[in-house]
Structures are given as structure tokens and as C-alpha cells.
Amino acid sequence: MARSLPMFPLGTVLMPHMVLPLHIFEPRYRTMFHDLMDGEREFGVVQIARGSETGGGDERCDVGTVARVLQAEELDDGRWVAVTVGTRRVRVREWYPDDPYPQARVDELAEDGIDDAVRARRDELLPRVRRLLALRSELGDDTVPSTFDVAEDDAVACWQLLVLTPLSEHDAQRLLAIDGWEARLDRFAELLGELEETSALELGGRG
Numbered sequence: 201m202a203r204s205l206p207m208f209p210l211g212t213v214l215m216p217h218m219v220l221p222l223h224i225f226e227p228r229y230r231t232m233f234h235d236l237m238d239g240e241r242e243f244g245v246v247q248i249a250r251g252s253e254t255g256g257g258d259e260r261c262d263v264g265t266v267a268r269v270l271q272a273e274e275l276d277d278g279r280w281v282a283v284t285v286g287t288r289r290v291r292v293r294e295w296y297p298d299d300p301y302p303q304a305r306v307d308e309l310a311e312d313g314i315d316d317a318v319r320a321r322r323d324e325l326l327p328r329v330r331r332l333l334a335l336r337s338e339l340g341d342d343t344v345p346s347t348f349d350v351a352e353d354d355a356v357a358c359w360q361l362l363v364l365t366p367l368s369e370h371d372a373q374r375l376l377a378i379d380g381w382e383a384r385l386d387r388f389a390e391l392l393g394e395l396e397e398t399s400a401l402e403l404g405g406r407g
Contacts, residue, residue, distance in 0.1 A: 202293055205266070206232050206243040207302040209258055213372040214245040214265045214286045217356050218363045224280035228301040233272060233280045241269040244290055244306055247373050262292045263309070263377040289376065309379065314354035318381045322358050325385065326350065328392055329361050335399045336366055362388060366395065 208229065214220050224233055236243060246264030265286040272282035290306040312318075334346040344364050351357045362375055362384075371391050378384040 202305050202307050204296075205290070205304060205306050206236065207264075207292075207295075207304050208232070208243055208245050208267070209248045209260050209302060210245055211248050211369065212245075213247045213369050213376060214267060215359055215363050215372065215376055216265055216286045216288055217351075217359045218265075218286045219270075220245070220267060220284045220286065222280070222282045222284060224282065228298070230278055230280060232301040233269075233274075233282065236269060237272060242266055242287075243269075244292075244304065245286070246292065247369060260292070260295075261373055261377070263289060263373075264292065264306075265289055265376070266308075311355065312380045312382075314358065314381060318358070318385065319354060321382070321385045321389075322354075322361065325361060325389060325392065328396065329365055332365065332392065332396055332399060335396075335403065339399065339402055341366065358385070365392065367391060 208222075212220070224230055232243065243266070244264050245267050247261045248258045249261050250259040266288050267284040268287050270283045270285055272280055274280050289309040289311070291309055292304045292306050294305040296303045296305070314322075330346040330348075333343045333348075336343045337346065343366065348360075348364060351360055358381055362372070365388075367375070375384055375388055375391075378387060
């Protein structure tokens, strides 16, 4: 079902169950957060495909994620600091004028359930993600520990693999836009293989 939603275009891809801290300084988004805190505390995040996060005039992707405000505080100078978390995917049906801030009409995208095949595929990919994170740490990257705990919830655990893997923003957006976990994990496995190969070459080049 379509709904209208305040929108926050960013250079970062937000995935469901990903925590996103924000520092809000543009006047239009200060206004948006005032309205959010008086309402449902939800807004949409879409990646900026081309352009800047400030000033408008950007080109925006059409698939994004609804963010829910967990904590928010207005500072003395009018800026806001907030902690938000992604909840569910949406597709933009129509953009409204950016007045007083970006807003759009969006459709919420349903997710397939996690069946045994998807669960098995996720469990197969998990040790590869752990090895990649350990390798990136050895190369000096600031990554999450490769011993991270996996969520008990099946859907959260699937998104967790994608969120914790050091994907480019372009690749993260491509995965977010894919419908269905089977196809999404297949594409993720390909991207993971590319990262494994690149990381191995980097490590070998140091020898």
C-alpha cells in the first residue's frame, strides 16, 4: 500500500536492521526532524546516485529503506544528532517538491520468507564473511570483529551478512534493490567472491 513519507537522500545505503547515526545541520532537515518527533518518527532513506547530499538537485535511487528514530536530540545551535535504524524496504512511486524538505509517495516492498534453502545458503556464506573480515583486519581495515554474533531471527541474520561485509555503496544498493532472498544471496555470493579475490591479491602483494 502506498504512503507518503519524509525522505532523507544520502550518499550511504541504509539496509534493514542497519543502525545509522545522523548529524542534521541543513535547515530543511532540521525542520523535518521537528516534524518527525511530533509524529511517527519514521522517514525514508534513499541513496543519491548522482549529486551532493547538501543543496538539492541530486539524482536519487528509487529503492530505499524506512528508518525509525531510536534517539534524537536537538542541540543549542539548532542542529540535531540522532540514532536511527533501518526497518523495511520501499520503492519510490513519486517525488513531491522538496518543500520544506524531500517527501515522496512510496510502496512498501514485501519480503519472501526465509525457507530451508535460504537458511542453508546463509549458513554456507557466513564462514566466508568471517574469513573476509579477518583478512581485511589483517590488511589494516577497521572492520567489525570476525567473531560477531549472528542474530537468532532468520531475516535479521541474512541482512546482517550484507551489512557487515565491506561492500561498495554501489553494490550495496544493487543488493537492496533485489527482490527475494534467493536471488539476493546469489548476487551477494558473487560480490563476496570478488572481495575475497581482491583481498587475497592485496595480502599477497605485501609478501
